[in-house]
Amino acid sequence: MAYKLIIFMVVILTLTTALPVLSLPFVVFHGIGDTCANVEEFIQTLESETGNHGQCIPLGETAQDSAFVPIMDQVTLACQKVKELDELKNGYNLIGLSQGSLISRGLIEFCDDAPPVKNFLSIGGPQAGLAGAPNCSSNPICAILDDLLNLLPVYSSLIQGMVAPSNYMKIPTKIDAYLRGCKFLPYANNEIPGLKNDTYVERFASLHKLVLVMFEEDTMIVPKDSSWFGYYANGSTDTLLPFNETTLYKEDLIGLKTLHEAGKVTFKKAPGGHLNYSDDLYEMVLPFVKDDDEFDVQIAVA
Numbered sequence: 001m002a003y004k005l006i007i008f009m010v011v012i013l014t015l016t017t018a019l020p021v022l023s024l025p026f027v028v029f030h031g032i033g034d035t036c037a038n039v040e041e042f043i044q045t046l047e048s049e050t051g052n053h054g055q056c057i058p059l060g061e062t063a064q065d066s067a068f069v070p071i072m073d074q075v076t077l078a079c080q081k082v083k084e085l086d087e088l089k090n091g092y093n094l095i096g097l098s099q100g101s102l103i104s105r106g107l108i109e110f111c112d113d114a115p116p117v118k119n120f121l122s123i124g125g126p127q128a129g130l131a132g133a134p135n136c137s138s139n140p141i142c143a144i145l146d147d148l149l150n151l152l153p154v155y156s157s158l159i160q161g162m163v164a165p166s167n168y169m170k171i172p173t174k175i176d177a178y179l180r181g182c183k184f185l186p187y188a189n190n191e192i193p194g195l196k197n198d199t200y201v202e203r204f205a206s207l208h209k210l211v212l213v214m215f216e217e218d219t220m221i222v223p224k225d226s227s228w229f230g231y232y233a234n235g236s237t238d239t240l241l242p243f244n245e246t247t248l249y250k251e252d253l254i255g256l257k258t259l260h261e262a263g264k265v266t267f268k269k270a271p272g273g274h275l276n277y278s279d280d281l282y283e284m285v286l287p288f289v290k291d292d293d294e295f296d297v298q299i300a301v302a
Contacts, residue, residue, distance in 0.1 A: 024093050024118060026054040026289050031098030035063050050290045057081050071167040071184040075106035088115040093289055098275055101125020102168055106188055109200040119209040119288050124275050126221045128231035129170030129185050155181030172232040190253040205255030211288050213268045220274040228267055
């Protein structure tokens, strides 16, 4: 009998040692006016530090596409592409950079029969919206966008159909117009009265981890607290509400409150301006891109 126990233990030990270590791939969506080529170094650094395979999924042929193709169309394309990638079928970690964070959230909420997202990292993402045109005049594409958004009615069908950032601009003094005319964010945030979609809540609340990175000197995302789901009170450009005092949180419109109360949300502050790829940023991101079994569920405000 004793020899059978020994054989059994040897078999179990052999099988356990032979089991592959869980290695989750990761996907990156870049920001506005950018291309996958420009985030290759970011991906390579994460790959070399984690041993996990990563890739940026292009949502257009040029940098202009991210600026002038409506966000919902970009989300639809992202949904199609992730479902075509066999290596993602068992799950993956998702990283959104700036506007790419909203593409990522749209993918999580709207994409039917998609491979599961384990951890979602929103880096400098305007999750609660933009109160005005993005301040990015150093980028020629953004400069054109600034002019269009400042000269023409932001919630008109014309602008909503041709200027991507208009789809997540939430002007605090024009909330009624925002709810009527904005073609992406009110739906992603489940803000339209009578149209709350519980499926979006379930999908977002199913994340293992939600990591929200805000840049301390961000002037492109206004308010910068939008990266943490903080935003201005309706009707005001002075009263800034932290994430847990917003209606989106208190009424749990997308599952943020559920995730937070479960200890699955991590808030991080990164030094520098918008999308500053510092060593500090990599240190914040790396633990959540590593193998999923190594994560501890916790909330940390840095």
